[in-house]
Amino acid sequence: MIDKMIRCKNIDNINKIESIRDWFYECPPKANLKHWRDGRSAKETAKHWLHTIPQPFKDILKAQQLKYKFCFPEYESDLTPIEMVEIMIYCYWLKIKI
Numbered sequence: 001m002i003d004k005m006i007r008c009k010n011i012d013n014i015n016k017i018e019s020i021r022d023w024f025y026e027c028p029p030k031a032n033l034k035h036w037r038d039g040r041s042a043k044e045t046a047k048h049w050l051h052t053i054p055q056p057f058k059d060i061l062k063a064q065q066l067k068y069k070f071c072f073p074e075y076e077s078d079l080t081p082i083e084m085v086e087i088m089i090y091c092y093w094l095k096i097k098i
Helices: 020-026 041-050 055-063 081-097
Strands: none
Touching: 020 041
């Protein structure tokens, strides 16, 4: 890895991802090999995030004075899409208030 961020599947960072093969094994797309092809979002995302954080994300983190340590690809949350939008709106509102 180029940067110091640890890519892992689980919150306890036991299963580290250090190659495209690791990424597929640890975080396969739902459609498995059907979506694991060059040009498809699952594999292209892996390529972009494997060795470093893409620059637009680095810029956002720097602007907010945040540091990164872990990346959890394909992390599944119990939140519904509506709950996720509500949380994003609330976080945005908090940022404006601060």
